[in-house]
Amino acid sequence: MWSDIFYPDNPKRREELLRKSQEFQDLMKSNFRATNQLTDVMNEHLNCCFQHIALNESASLKENCDVMIECIHKIQAVVEKIDKELKEKLDPTLYEKLKVLNLSLPPEELKGLSKAIAAVCGVEGIQATAVISILINTGDILENLVSQIGKFGAGTFACVGLAVVFMGIDMIVEAILGSVERDKLEKALKEYDEALKEFEPASEKYQDNITYVRMKIEEIKK
Numbered sequence: 001m002w003s004d005i006f007y008p009d010n011p012k013r014r015e016e017l018l019r020k021s022q023e024f025q026d027l028m029k030s031n032f033r034a035t036n037q038l039t040d041v042m043n044e045h046l047n048c049c050f051q052h053i054a055l056n057e058s059a060s061l062k063e064n065c066d067v068m069i070e071c072i073h074k075i076q077a078v079v080e081k082i083d084k085e086l087k088e089k090l091d092p093t094l095y096e097k098l099k100v101l102n103l104s105l106p107p108e109e110l111k112g113l114s115k116a117i118a119a120v121c122g123v124e125g126i127q128a129t130a131v132i133s134i135l136i137n138t139g140d141i142l143e144n145l146v147s148q149i150g151k152f153g154a155g156t157f158a159c160v161g162l163a164v165v166f167m168g169i170d171m172i173v174e175a176i177l178g179s180v181e182r183d184k185l186e187k188a189l190k191e192y193d194e195a196l197k198e199f200e201p202a203s204e205k206y207q208d209n210i211t212y213v214r215m216k217i218e219e220i221k222k
Contacts, residue, residue: 045128065153148202
């Protein structure tokens with residue numbers, strides 16, 4: 001095995017990197033699925049028209065990262081546009097109520113807030129109000145995920161096909177030997193390992209937030 005040649009005294013390192021590769025695969029797939037769930041919610045309640053995105057294992061890591069980043073940027077643009085309109089047109093007191101939306105508010109207050117939002121954004125209903133409130137308050141989560149995905153997309157493995165990354169560290173080594181000098185290989189693999197340490201919590205927070213949005217909508221339906 002190539003990895004045995006480069007790391008003859010460290011088989012545990014190879015096993016760890018294989019595990020990290022699997023973690024990355026799972027995170028990427030989960031992030032794509034969560035993003036599609038979020039855009040479904042926005043399409044239904046905010047009159048958006050997002051298309052689903054799909055992980056392409058025939059493409060490079062960078063190409064898949066770019067697909068994800070482009071979609072999140074479109075989501076951010078919608079949220080920022082709505083937020084700007086609400087700041088400009090809503091009474092400041094109503095805007096603050098929206099930002100700290102409490103679904104246990106008296107029904108008449110919730111309805112009043114929903115009507116005010118409908119007048120500004122053209123979307124109505126308590127569910128739409130809840131979606132807007134949550135999205136406005138999670139801009140940092142979206143931005144953090146974009147940052148972490150961007151690091152992967154700019155890293156040593158950016159041009160390696162995703163299927164190769166998913167097949168394990170030995171295939172990665174063979175794929176990058178043509179462009180990365182052997183004495184730089186260990187540094188490249190360390191970069192991959194360290195990037196995952198930041199990517200994992202960012203991904204989990206992003207996915208948890210989307211689950212929260214969906215749970216709140218279901219709560220309102222009841």
